[in-house]
Amino acid sequence: MATTGKIIKCRAAVAWEPHKTLSIEEIEVAPPKSHEVRIKILASGICGSDSSALSTVLSDIKFPVILGHEAVGIVESIGSGVTIVKPGDKVIPLFVPYCGVCRSCKSTNSNMCHKNEFGSRSGLMEDKTTRFTCKGKPIHTFFSTSTFTEYTVVSDICVAKVNSHAPIETCLIGCGFGTGYGAAINTAKVTPGSTCAVFGLGGVGFSTIIGCKISGAARIIGIGYHKEKFPLAIELGATECINPKDYNKPIQEVIADMTNGGVDYSFECAGRIETMTIALESTYMGSGITVILGATPSNEKLSIDPGLLITGRTLKGSIYGGWKSQEDVPKLVTDYMAKKFKLDFLVGQTIPLEKINDAFQLMKSGAVGRNIVLF
Template structure:
């Protein structure tokens, strides 16, 4: 075994050897994750091996764990896609990332060379975009994870962060400032970037405007934080869980609606509160009927609805074509419109400077071996982000 180096977080550098470490493995839909030894192969060409120091759980992980989407049923699998860590080693051809760099893995990659990456109108990537069907590495169609007997363990959303070490395509690794607090930066892998970016990059919320947010999980509250920073004058939060309202006030939500308390549709209530509807609405619940209410809650003539929720159902949008002739628009948003490798480092700097308050999103902290407890907190609606330290 080659000599090892140690940094302040205890990550080890083992040259290009296979590493044996702990990971939380999903063996079947809804089954408790199993903390076990796994083997993590060395990174191949244009790949990076990362020592994960902090990871958290979002509803996409929860949905995959439950097996809600047929495309996400590859087992055994290492889930997780929100994390931060330190580069342990890099494969051939990687030039922008070095051993020892502080990084965050991202599920929506940026190769820099495809037609989408070269187009400023989109943050999609033809090679490394989010793809729930993908469960192996692009290089050779194989996994970098295996059990002690050599059986493959599949990847998840380009990242697989529920492991002490993971191998990620370099297009899905973002280098951040060496002084960045990694426990907070992990939030930028998904939830905070997705929500704030939807407000900033996709909707381009303007000062003095009105906003309605449907679903006050971490993504919805991140939308609120982004709208607050942009100077929105009215931010309406819609959720059936009233415990979310206190946290909502901390990120700038001015009004709250619990649909279960209403005798009229939500869009009618919002229309009465805003002289005809809000300028922007954001659907963060992954529910088609909620999407319809969000769409109708915007003002005719210019209202914009941004779709962020994950909809695993094959059902189509509940909109009549003629409703699109009233001037309302609807658009989908992936990763908040951020081009990860080129735009996320600056966003991280803004967070470090206090532009946004990331502390509000971390509601619980647990050691990694209590990951099943962290999942239950999310299932019970008691947590936004439970930070797991590896």
């Protein structure tokens, strides 16, 4: 391409400071270095984690930063040593990398590659520099991806080649859908005929419901405070939905009464400490499994009665639904294009980059569906 090896000037939504609206700026994107890929972003979903970073619920995020981690795009150019993709390939950036050689990548029990950004949150490439500049200032990268920009640069362990005909909504496989769907299939390993409870009816919760249904769960209970979301939950596979405000006793007791002592599997998708405990208490005493998906502020700590675990329950966490990102994302896109599952339920509206702050406000209001930025 004509831009290969050159600095690209393009538009991006820059977060200069926490708790402030994003600013649409012209930035400079440097060419990819060795084992890096520069991507022209086609579409990017706006995820709750982006809002959590801006509000510092996710701590230690370095500002200024370009947020976004849920996208689909086209490879513009590659650095030396890159073999997994070539210019012109359609790709999904990966916020959970896959190096293929660390203990986690080699294990069948983990997908948390050691080169992830969750621990250090340096906001930099592997050489400790950034490829983004705005007004002469370096701009940090978010979760190894930074997709609220027309062009981004990622490591070659943070990109997956997908079907060239993949539509824009497949960007949601890169985080929200993949997280919830995989939590049911990979992390909990929901079994046919089982009972499930899903706490939090947002994009991740809805995706979890689909995973439970595809796994053959006989009963899937959606729990949330917004009754307007119940019809969609039912359409996606929930057998019933309940609102804790409608009962005069703890919701975990209600669920126990409904399911002969508790569900086989529960999923916390709301990111609330108190809900995590409730989800655990909602499972069956001897064998219930609870999976935590929601992110909470780093200063909040989970305190539980050890007796809940000693008597047979299991509490698990899940990052990106347990998927081996570079290996599994192309398969998920293929499954979607084969109509194995839906994604349109996650799409609220498509918007231009200039309206990204409006989309953040809609997300805070609890509106159904992800907003997708089109570039």
